[in-house]
Amino acid sequence: MLLDTMETLCCLDGVTGGEDEVRDYILERVMPHADAIRTDPMGNLMVFKRGAKTPDRRVMLCAHMDEVGLIVTDITAEGYLRFDQAGGVNPQILLGKPVHVGAQRTRGVIGCKAVHLTTQEQRKTLPPMRDMYIDIGANSREEAEKSVSIGDLAAFDDTVVRYGDGFVKAKAIDDRAGCAAMIELLEGELPCDCWFAFTVQEEVGCRGASVAAVTVEPDVALILETTTAADLPGAEGAARVCELGKGVVIPFMDKGTIYDRELYNTLRRLADENGIAWQTKTMIAGGTDGSAVQRSLGGVRVAALSVAVRNIHSPASVAKLAECEAQLALARLFLEEMAK
């Protein structure tokens, strides 16, 4: 169920700043299970559900709905689209990738002159993003403008593939994995009252979470996220960060947050006591909505649970299905602990 939900979510488009499609879907799913629902001018969706107990501390779970993608900045006279990144895209993964653009989901590809036409030097370098372009098969600006406009968002190809020994490839696993886990929790019985914040604009600086926290006013927040895994030949030691197959990631610190030590220890203990494989990050890298939530209001205790993802921020993100399930299981145990 969790995995089907995640795959469905990955196929929706929610490039940062344009999360509507994802929010609409989630709202429809959780509406029958919610005791209260809030939205705000940013587009965050905050859902409250009563559990078996009302703890002293108000608990919030948080996952972001937005994904990285592209934004159209210009249309050339010949009908090609110039673009910039919406959220941090690794420029290595752009050339020759299919995308779909704007409300009409116009099919396009990121073109690049043929290797035959490049110099030895050009072959080894990437063109800067400002020189890249999307080809939508239009022959003029006028023709292109029939289906796209400047400011349109473009998302990566949305095919989902399960392969190998329990792996899944999709775009936007970051952070539809976390969204899917929250939907699953909302659809079941909860051990304690809980707010679920589905946030916008994480990829451009955790902007949604910073205001969602003000609405929810949590004492404790658990961020359900994904994180980069560099578990490839050629990446050695601590630079690997984390590895698919080694368990759900409980980070102690990243570039945005030093996580609450008590909650970090609680998560580790719960994982050990319940036989859930876990690992921590071996490098201080990346960040989560935790950074915004922690420093909202008068301060919030935050922890995070992440799924390790290869090729993160690309159309071919890869996660291990069992680790998505482990993230959900440990989040549920965390709520049980909060109920005590």
Add this chain to the structure above:
Amino acid sequence: MELMELTQRLSGLSGPSGFEADVTEYVANYLHPFADEVNIDVLGSVTAWKRCGRPGAKTVLLDAHMDEIGLITTGVKDGFLSFATLGGVDPRMLPAREVRVMTEPPLYGVVAAMPPHVLSAEDKGKALSADKLYIDVGLDQATAEKLVPPGTPAVYVSSCEALGEHQICGKALDDRACAAIIMKAFERLSEKRDLNVDVCCLVSTQEEVGHRGAKVASWTIRPYKALVVDVTHGRTPDATQVVCQCGKGPAVSIGPNINRTMALELLALAEKNSIPCQRKAEPGGNSGTNAEAIQITREGVATALVDLPLKYMHTPVEVVDLRDMDACVELLTAYVENMEV
């Protein structure tokens, strides 16, 4: 089958140079109902014959190649596959690229992208060469070693679909779009009753590694004239010096590798029949196509080169214009139909 659907079917098959068996089988089966005879040679090229019935008739050859560029595995490291390239692969296309590893049954894989934090300052903004990249098939070392012996080929995974109103986009359109063109031209010619020549449709292997299939197939065929159909670069915003453009018709090449009389005949015919057409100068003796091999087969063959403009050659998102493909079928059919001996 319509030209677009045939092109989509061909694009979806896996057939990098030297490993074209699936394409060979498909092409042979497709051409069979229209041909007097279909043969497959030792290198896997398919020839389909339409005999005109005239004693001592000469043969005109239509050629396009069936192979595509690809990858070939060289080993397994920590469960990931190392690989080399088959044909002219652009390494910038590889990170986060989906591939089909041609085991039996095939395995899905993703070329893993090195996260930016692992790259040295020097490597940032650079393209990693293929020898630094690995295919992730989601398997451990022992299983991967067992399932994927070194020397296993792989191709890009890419759907072939419409792009805008007139264009289509997919992998292996170099040169399967042209294979579709000559197959459709052959289909049409097979319905004609008063041809002056025997028509041989050759869909050849191993072009991307040096025109090897066409070299031996044309030896066997003994053509009198040959029409080679391959792709040429179409103009893009980052290659404005390119002369040919998608949507302006097939390009007829002129130069030492091409029989000038045939080229001029093709251009005149296009004009007479109002078929859109472009001219392309091909300065060297080597056009980079099967025309190189076919022109110097046996005692020499009068060879013309008809090019289909294509954008982003050797990428998984090659783009061609269906109107150019239709015009190409028209031109080839009319040329063969009007041939006198």
